[in-house]
Amino acid sequence: MSTMADVARSAGVSVATVSHVLNGTRPVLPHTRQAVLDAVDALGYTPNSLARSLVTSRTRSIGLAVSAISNPYFTEILQGVEAAALDAGYSLLIADPHDDPEHELKVVQLLHERRVDGMIVAPSAEPGGLVAYLRRQAVPTVLLDRVLGPTGPEGGLAGSFDxxxxxxxxxxxxxxTHLAGLGHRRIGLVAGLPGLSTTSERIAGYRRGLAAAGLPLDEELVVSGSSESTGAERATDALLSLPGAPTALVTANNAMTIGALRALKGRGLDVPGDIALCCFDDFAWADLFAPRLTAIAQPSRELGAQAVRVLLDRLAAPDRAATTVRLPCVFVHRASCGCPEPRPGEADTPPPADAGSGTEPTSQSEKGTTP
Incomplete structure (x- = not known):
């Protein structure tokens, strides 16, 4: 196996010069740099990253803890993290905490023991143990997708993490408001797992939308699907069993959309003829359903890439103030809401709020609507 000394002899330079070229620690003349790179290529030299980490106290590795196996949404985020990390010259160590607080703490401890330079973590609904560990060990960390609020059982630690x-x-x-503009007065929400910031913020948005449309809040129309398909199927069935069942549904993530569709199919209900459906989270096959699903598209890959950039900024400036970055989403207008299917080439943007038919919705539960 070739060594750095072999590369230096082949290129006719010092070992220190080879180190500067490979690590970018000092400017080197272009022709010298090229000679070193040619020697590296000819000899098939591979830098010893472990030995280098012992000298620099950096492993150029990032730990990523997200439930990528159990949540397809995080799979796209993972792709963004991986691409951005590789572009920056960092390797990636991945662990799946399965949204379980105890397992979450174990995998983060294991990543830390592997001497990663920093971590990107999507915290569970009960992140107290995780937060305490990361803070105690002073691990450079970016919290991804799910954020900590200024108050709560975590002790107001939002300012401790990017x-x-x-x-x-x-x-x-x-x-x-889009569904209300189409005439719906009873709009159900299949919400996510309690304790997650995404769940509480989307419930707050649901309430905000009702208020903007001048509709009353009926707590019976907000049910938890626990952020997964089976829970959403049960929750949707419960909504449809109400005396005043909703004429429209909003699901709060992509897995719950599948569960809701399964419940609707089980009852023989047509979307949007019997009940309108919109979902938070667009996904790869959302436009393959009949009808195609109206959805909110999150910038999944960019979220992952942005998390890497924020972590690298933290590593470069450990003492800077913590920051929270929020990226915008996009309304993808299709036909499951009850609007006409957009023509080919037509922009997937929502029509004005009053662009509906002007008639009341005609679902199986129209008798439960309010004037």
Whole structure:
């Protein structure tokens, strides 16, 4: 196996010069740099990153803890993290905490023991143990997608960590006001797992949308789908069993959209003929359903890439103030809301709020609507 000394002899330079070229620690003349790179290529030299980490106290690795296996949404985020990390010359160590607080703490401890330079973590609904560990060990960390608020059981630790997430409240309100503009007066929400910031913010957006449309809040129309398909199927079935069942549904993530559709199919209900449906989270096959699903699209890959950039900024300036970055979402207008299917080439943008038919919705539960 070739060594750095072999590269230096082949290129006719010092070992220190080879180190500067490979690590970018000092400017080197172009022809000298090229000679070193040619020697590296000819000899098949591979830098010993472990030995280098012992000298620099950096491993050029990032730990990523997200539930990528159990949540397809995080799979796209992972792709963004991986691409941005590789572009910056960092390797990635990945662990799946399965949204379980105890397992979450274990995998973060294991990543830390692998001497990663920093971590990107999507915290669970009960992140107290995780937060305490990261703070005690002073691990450079970016919280991803789910953020900590200024108050709560975590002790108001939002200012202790950088955070990257999407906008939640405003886009959810947009879905609700769109459905209200089509004449719906009873709009159900299949919400996510309690304790997650995404859940609380999307519920707040739902309330905000009702208020903007002049509709009363009926707590019976807000049910938890626990952020997963099976829970959403049960929750949707409960909504449809109400005496005044909703004429429109909003699901708060992509997994719950699948569960809601399964419940509707089980009852023989047509979307949007019997009940309108909008979802928070666009996903790869949302436009393959019949009808195509009206959705809020989150910038998943950009969220991952932005988290890497924020973490690298933290590593470069450890003492800077913590920051929270929120990225905008996009309303993708299709036909499951009850609007006409957009023509080919037509922009997927929502029509004005009064662009509906002007008639009341005609679902199986129209008798439960309010004037």
């Amino acid at each position: 955070q990257v997430c999407a906008e939640n409240s405003g886009p959810m309100a947009e879905l609700v």
